[in-house]
Amino acid sequence: FFGLNSAYKGQKGSDLYEKMSNRFKEIGEIPNAAPAWRSVIYTGAIQGANLNGPSYAAEKSKVFAPTTNQEKVSEAFASKPVSITFATGQFKLDENAKTIIDLQFRDIAKSFANTKVRIEGNTDNVGSAATNKALSEKRARSVAEYLKSEYNIDSNRFVIVGNGPSKPVKGCESNATEECRGKNRRTDFQLIN
Template structure:
């Protein structure tokens, strides 16, 4: 079988983002069991139990512009005992993968859109017994929560590569998917407004997983046509930071920043605080300490006032996300507790911070 060269044509509105050469596999982040296999292909999972692999394109794309992706997918050679499938994911945070097995690496990602190609029947999730496709939302693989589908498709675990075409029309707000040239599912919806909470910039990737049953599952890229945007920051509040927060330790999120000399939150700050609000909703018995700090530029009195305003700005944002003010304790300490030298620009930047601590109040 001949290899088709990886060809990506980009539509750009910002000239400094224009690519000088066609991207390669190195333009993707590979995670878990994902491995390059050939010039333009990536094996997401080998055919063994409880494997999980994902790839993410390193740059974000804009949903305010139309895009098209032409790929080849391989869902394996095992039919009756093959599992679990793959999901094409759109998510505002980079390098995140959900639960494996029946979750196919999509479960738990919120907010998110997933185009699921499912090859195993999980009856408790509402799966039909045939291979099927569905458009999922917000990390849920339960079909009662679908945006579209599940639609039955012909057996795709047939040891063959299948053509896959994914298109998004920004004008009509329509997402459409074709397999081997046949339209198999569509969705008409304003994804920016109703799914991504006003964010038009998202990362995209492909996740896949096996469970008690397995298959070799792979994806090959032929043509990608979308509008790139500047790279978005990786979400900081995950992994070790979350574990420290849940242990009642103070944490500092460097992405929580403010406009110079003011208390207006930057877009990256709001992404982190959205994740914090989600954690607080999941743990309604816990309260939050919010401690603002500044560098030593300006007077001590001014810095104390500024640190208080910034801590209150965080509390106010979380309030708009449904967190009760009674659960938050915002206060400022000004310039009194630096964590770096104020003699350098980078040190002063590190000292301008907000510390967070989740605590369980005494009953």
């Protein structure tokens, strides 16, 4: 949390400090920028504390097992409506999609570092069911690969699901308009145990 363990991948104090200082600046509570994290943190007390033994050990990172079929269908304990949308027939992330992931999902992935993340790819109903199922899985996998490469998240933490056109957005079940088809070409995130 204090930046003393470079291998730690969870939510860090500097992340929270930066987020809050930006928010305080937005609402006018601080005039310009807050002091740098390193200038306000004092780790001497932590480093000088004699905290030895197993009861003081840092929480270990969870080791994730490969995905099971049960995890693909188990109920999520939390869902984050971060929808990454795609052009027809596409599965590669553009810069806009990467920015959405960075802004809306990165902190959640860090905060819930000991949970699995189900990434569900979806399509509209244009094309064959088999093609759409494969495309939707590629969409989910492209998001997982981005998170793995950008944030060093264990690939076993991801549960990749390709729904094809079987889970349309509410109100767009018929895929009758281009707007609805666009909403259905998406990838969603869920946290599961």
